[in-house]
Amino acid sequence: MGNEMEVNRVARAQCMVVSLLAAMLSTACLGFGSPGARGSVGPPVPVSVLIVGGSAAVGWVDTTGLGYVERGLLFYGERAHMNFAFTNRAIPGARIVNRVVADNYGTWLRSLGPGGIVVLAWGLLNDLRRKTPLSVVRERLKGQIHLALRHADVVVLVTPPATRASFEQEAAAERRLVRAEIGVARSFHSPRVYVANVFRRETAYVKSRHLSYQSLMDGVWDPNTRGHALAGQLLGTDLEGVLPADRVTRQIARLRDGDTARSSRPAQA
Secondary structure (H helix, E strand, C coil): CCCCCCHHHHHHCCCECCCCHHHHHHHHHHCCCCCCCCCCCCCCCCEEEEEEECHHHHCCCCCCCCHHHHHHHHHHHHHHCCCEEEEECCCCCCCCCCHHHHHHHHHHHHHHCCCCEEEEECCCHHHHHCCCCHHHHHHHHHHHHHHHHHCCCEEEEECCCCCHHHHCCCHHHHHHHHHHHHHHHHCCCCCCEEEECHHHHHHHHHHHCCCCHHHHEECCCEECHHHHHHHHHHHHHHHHHHCCHHHHHHHHHHHHCCCHHHHCCCCCC
């Protein structure tokens, strides 16, 4: 699908705290565990989250409408006692070079306000299918991370969920692209840049348990609701390890107060 397909989905920005109920019920019914009931524990002001990416990040085919990214953050937030206000700007069919993203990313960051979380969750398969040069992928991702840091936000790079193509025709190429984007994120050496490698976790999970990956997929390019549920749980679990709640909460508080220097210091051992 082309870059402009369903561009009107950009207007679905969800500037609200999303209910956990749909994700909780769907995930429990699918047999991948339940995030648990969402309580009132959390900071008085929800953490603003901007999500940028392609169809999987927008929740394409997920009957709950959440998608693996929001599912994962809600899973994590319940355990970390953090509430989130999501603005989902992901676009079905979008590549990292998408014009809508390029033209509006700065505006989205300004609307987010300092001390937010920017989730970059590119599906990568659209770039593989349309042969976006690897150097361009690196350049665009580097620019997006740089702008988010300059805007005084926390960045979470989330690698894509597994699809049928991940196990078949694009397996090797997608692994290379995932390694490349992780390399870009880590090249910043910033304590405000985090990486959650859903792709590695999910492919390993499916293989180690000898699951039928077809049961998690909708066609070749997207996970189905069951696939989103699994990827979301794996993302939430990964975030518990890579995004320590006390540390990120302090970072966000300092960024909101305009203290970018202290929020960018490496964590003390």
